[in-house]
Amino acid sequence: MITMSTTRDRLLALTAGADAARHAGLAGPLPLRGAVRPGRLGPLAQVVAASGLRGRGGGWFPLIRKMEAVAAGAGSRPPVVVVNGMEGEPLSEKDTYLLNCAPHLVMDGATLAAEALGARRIVLAVTGDTYRPLVGGTRPGLRSLLQALARDRTAYGVDPVEITVLEGPDRYLSGQETALANWINGGPPVPTTARPFRKGVDGRATLVGNVETFAHLALIARRGPEWYRAVGTPDAPGTTLLTVSGAVGHPGVLEVPLGTPVRDVLTAAGVLTEPSAVLLGGYGGAWMSGRTATGLTLDPESIAAAGGALGPGIVHVLPQGAHGLVRTAEIARWMENQGARQCGPCQFGLRAVADDLDSVIRGDAVAGDRLRRRLALLPRRGGCAHPDGVARLVASALEVFA
């Protein structure tokens, strides 16, 4: 396991592992202030709002907006907090890494959010058996390790509400928030139309947030919004975790201030010459030429302006000499098979797009036009953004490689 620890690290400076005393020594005590009545927001909400913290699962949605929606949706029934560590994106390992090296920080954030919302149930969902080559193989014991920590935290009076740790199915869509809520409720891990902030786990208003988001929250609650905003961009403050992979000297997880030049991230990962192409954002992100990518900064606005998406913080470098279209065709086929197959555009559209891309690679002159026409029919036509992500990825591949 390689990480590039720097003095700018925040989350990765607090890697106490399972050791609760060491964590408390590094991070300081948990600043709990007493749970609010359901339907209200505790004083932490003002701190979250001032910090500008945005979700790290890939959507970059402001956490305060989610918290407000959950409080509004709760009525008089205590809401539920779900910590999403499913990490179904194959190029992402940062959540698993964080859960291994700073589990208490993540749990601190979950407890703080639960208190601020008056939640009485906290679920931490992970996929323990997933192969994570950068983090170090499989972690079959992750669920039981985390559950033991959660039990101890409750026994020692750290957490007023014991966190329940669940191990979910290793599918790309398992971490999609409506799919996750549906699975926790006993259903299949496929997206639904139920909005979690109104009707999520147990039919209650549910805050679903990414593992890393809760870890940032745990530090913001202790150190304040000004500290948090001291690095990052005005729209995307703070640091973020990245998973860097592909043709890099040092693959792994690193933490950078948002707004860091992509060039600097590549240099830190041991990329010494401009790469031919970089995949930003993962399987639902976009390829960029090396020249385009190295001119960008790592924040959601900069990458969106270039037609891409930062997603859950993925930087993947295409090896020199590798065929970008072939790599994309493999990803498109995998994404087709990972689809929930509930919506027509996903069930039929993704297969057609993957087939067309194969035809383009074989030199079929007609397939390219057909593929472009079909790509236009995927976005905003599914129950979730799965087809949108595939469309973005394949369109970017045609632009960069074809």
Added chain:
Amino acid sequence: MNKELRVDFIACDGAGVCAELLPELLSRDEWGYPVVTEAAVPGRLRGHARKAVALCPKLALHLDL
């Protein structure tokens, strides 16, 4: 206040009733699923839109404010 068409693609099975009743606003893709060409429903089509919503066999078509 103009209403907007929204398709619940999880529920939709591509029966095509909506596109038949509202060709001005909806077409179908090559697999029969609706493509919303114009989401905003003009006043003169409001009656047709309500009918399409009511007749969808999967109740997958909605009119949102």
